[in-house]
Amino acid sequence: MGRRVVIALYDLYARRYDRIKAFDAYAEQALLAQPLLDSLAPQTEPLLLDVATGTGRLPLLLAADARFGGHIIALDASANMLAQARRKLQTQPVRRCISLVQQDAMRLPFPDRSFDAVTCLEALEFLPSPRGALAEMARVLSPGGILLTTMRIDSRWLPGRALSEAQMRAALTALDMGDITVEIWQEDYSQVWARKAATTAANAGVR
Ligand SMILES: C[S@@+](CC[C@H](N)C(=O)[O-])C[C@H]1O[C@@H](n2cnc3c(N)ncnc32)[C@H](O)[C@@H]1O
Numbered sequence: 418m419g420r421r422v423v424i425a426l427y428d429l430y431a432r433r434y435d436r437i438k439a440f441d442a443y444a445e446q447a448l449l450a451q452p453l454l455d456s457l458a459p460q461t462e463p464l465l466l467d468v469a470t471g472t473g474r475l476p477l478l479l480a481a482d483a484r485f486g487g488h489i490i491a492l493d494a495s496a497n498m499l500a501q502a503r504r505k506l507q508t509q510p511v512r513r514c515i516s517l518v519q520q521d522a523m524r525l526p527f528p529d530r531s532f533d534a535v536t537c538l539e540a541l542e543f544l545p546s547p548r549g550a551l552a553e554m555a556r557v558l559s560p561g562g563i564l565l566t567t568m569r570i571d572s573r574w575l576p577g578r579a580l581s582e583a584q585m586r587a588a589l590t591a592l593d594m595g596d597i598t599v600e601i602w603q604e605d606y607s608q609v610w611a612r613k614a615a616t617t618a619a620n621a622g623v624r
Pocket of ligand 1: 420423424427428468469470471472473474492493494495498520521522523537538539540543544545
């Protein structure tokens with residue numbers, strides 16, 4: 418599927434997305450928000466980018482948590498998915514620490530080394546080039562910053578798009594990312610955690 422078709426499909430079913438996914442609030446807190454907040458500590462005001470945010474799953478989870486004092490840029494290419502995120506932001510009692518941005522994940526409109534953490538959940542295999550998207554995420558991460566992404570376990574329906582664990586590790590290592598861990602998360606996805614090297618070839622000598 419090409420980029421336009423993927424985005425058109427998400428535009429089409431944006432209003433039903435949350436109902437179909439039916440995220441479990443307890444699991445979201447325990448297996449997503451908590452580990453991310455732990456990995457961000459001791460930073461109290463991190464700047465986070467959520468790529469392919471959809472209806473704002475992760476930003477809304479963090480914004481509702483008293484331990485998160487930072488700001489989140491929530492980026493997606495689908496206007497209708499973002500409209501759902503906006504609707505929830507207006508109706509749910511969360512702090513105003515989320516900015517919604519309609520943009521393509523393949524060309525992130527941010528300078529190098531901008532973010533303390535970059536996340537991209539359940540989306541990599543829908544992007545035109547998962548490796549290219551990872552490179553963009555690594556580019557905008559600050560040295561020492563955290564990447565949390567996901568790896569689809571059953572890739573039968575996405576041949577050539579979903580990276581295997583070996584491919585994921587190789588791609589991240591080539592991007593100067595270390596501390597790579599892959600953890601079983603849910604039926605369809607594993608979580609992939611990595612940290613950008615504190616000093617990289619690209620930022621050596623930069624003060
Ligand atoms: C399965 S949803 C995941 C949404 C969210 N991360 C979550 O976990 O609920 C995939 C998202 O990727 C977005 N997407 C697909 N292609 C994209 C692209 N090229 N640039 C930015 N977002 C894209 C879709 O619009 C959709 O919101």
